[in-house]
Amino acid sequence: MKSKILKFLVIFFLLFDVNFKQLPGFTTSRVIFSGLMLHFLLNKSGPKFSLSLNKNLVRFSLILGIIFIIAILQYVFSSDITQMGRLTYFTMYGIITPFILIKYFKSRKEFVLIVGFASLTQAILTLCSYFIPIFKDFFNDLILYNSNFGEENLMRARGFVSVAGATFSVIQFCGVASFLIYLRYYSKSNITTLLIWCALIVIIISILFIGRTGLFLSLVALLLYIISNKISIKKAIIWAIVFFSFFQLNFLTLLEKFTTNIDGYNTELFVAWIDSGFRINNDLVEGLSEMPIPKLSYSTIIGTGLVKGPNGEGNASGHDTGYIQSYYSMGLIFAIIFYLSYYLLLISLVKKSRDFVGFILVLVLVLIESKEFFIFSYTYPFFLLSFILIGQNFNKITNINKFNNNSPIIN
Template sequence: MIESQINKTIFPHGKLNFLLKFIFIFSIFFDINFTFLPSITTARICFLVLLLVSVNKKKVFAKTFYNFLFSLSLVFLVALIQYSFSSDSAQLSRLLWFTLYSIIAPFLFISFIKSRNELLYLISFTVALQAILTILSFINPSIKALFYNLIIFTSNFDEDQVLRAVAFASIGGAGLSVIQSIGVISSLVLLKINNNGFYRTILLWFIIIIIIVSIVLIGRTGLFISFFSLIIYFINQIKKIKNIVLISLISVTIYQVNLISILENLTSGINGFSVDVFTEWIENAFKLKNNDTSEALASMPIPPINLQTIIGTGRVVHESGIGNASGNDSGYIQTYYSLGLLISVFFYTIYILFLRNQINRTSSKSLYILLFIMFTIEIKEPFIFQYVFPFFVLSIILVSNKIKINSDSRLYIE
């Protein structure tokens, strides 16, 4: 009986159907570039397949969709002109993949998603699987070596480093940690919108814990997003007495666990790994003073406003081919330096207005929290041009618009 209820909730349209969508999400999220196919990534293959299967599927796009694409084409035209002077195609590439993956792909993919529950379970399971693979690669050097043999990594650290885990994905570090945090957000939303039974609740909390453990091993940006999401969830749930008791019990239980001892045992076979250095690296992220991330960002140069930066330099990559041309990691600064002040302001403005216009009046206000997170983390790195978080945000907005407002919408969302 219990298994039947879980299958009905998680696999409402069959396990094979769910598996195919699961593979698509995994391929899009982690965009694996295999060593034996260096010019092709899993995201590109999946986008091509998505286009092919969508050919005969009737689509009706809102006027705002075409208006935004037209506005993006103007930005693309400016970037093309700038490219003719700079010979740096990085910004053109960023705009192209942003348009395909962050704007067009969600509209096509969401037509194959029947409910918000289905999308959220797909994402939660996808990220949970990656979390398990990440943890295994961290504690088992053989698995890590296998990943390095199979995958072309874009991270700026090599196989010899021991403080950060790698995953079955080409991306690593902060970018991967942000993707993993999407799994935490999805699981928390599932806990919030459904009347989950005991087993499903335990499953979702287990997924959240596993994902957070993987994020700890990957990067701190995703950890901030996850903790922020947990705080929002707990504030929302603390209205009920039973939830206060449950949260208190969970907090006390976690406090009693000797996490340092567990970490020492798991990493005892990793040569060169220091638990003290690792914990200091994690703790530093939560310091209000002497925080190495904020200090590093503050110390990075901001190109002055002049004629060149107003009209745009067209450069993202430094002329030497190493590092970024602006000298700053911030996504806003990099875009400002490349596209110019006027066009970069235009780009971010039309993008946030486009997303705002996609949110129906009947949609949850929590969607605005996702917008807040996405445009806040852009301060640190150009995560918008890494496309996964934007793909998630637009997808969840579009699938939320499909919800029928009825008495049982919290249980079965269509």
């Protein structure tokens, strides 16, 4: 039991990196990473990696090292250390930490359950901070937030984590994906299934107030889950009744009832904000289309080294897309090399084990990077590589396929 609790705390504070106002810089993920590294180095026992896996990792590590050296040279001319920091933390959390975690997790089943419950815990805390002012005030006094909106924004939720908005919503999506994977591929009782679905509903409701990116991904994941299951006529009827009953609820009335104690809250603005996210020509699409793409020049080919604006704030590239920001900072050549080598590493891992779910999760990363810099937000890359490696490592250790040969996905 103690081991489970410890693993839960490790995953929770890696996923939801908290930067406390009283201890700025000593974020929970940095503390957890330091502890994991120390324990890993002192304890030499554990699973070994295959030679082919090492080759893939070494190839990408060499490229990452070269890009880091280039980033140091770019820093000399730009005086912007942000890209170096991004590469450092990406290496720590997106590459090193997943390889450490396979030493401690017995199976992918255990991993997705803990990620799911971590997301559920965060969902409860976030909803409390959204609807109960005393919770919100407590979090605002405790946590150093890194978001593009302040506490005066009543429509967007901020939880027990320093990030907010789209980045926060994608982290919560990891919990949704984890619980759906558990439901799809692992044996469970009817009671467990019911409890997991209740947890999923709570997490998705929390995402509704956090950000539309994670909400859209979660709804697509639900659709894929339903399509991938062979549903009998009886189950189809039950699903239809549940969905019909669910949509009979007057959500606007419920929202108004729960927000009566929040001064200045406007339910119509909130509904309009959510609704706009599901239109073809929404504010996000229009906003991205209007953002300038830096012209191709000598400086953008070799890299400007700039991520922050001239005053140390904002966005030097003028574009939210992660690909454009990396192109402007790293340079066109090195940005292409970085993204291609990273994606090829991930694809080679999922291809090796015929991991279809892993492939879908890689595809999600490729797509969402076109919205914001999610790769250098570290959390989703951490979840993705951990998910892939823990499943493969379990295969190597046990050499047991718990599922039929037609389902080459989950371990």
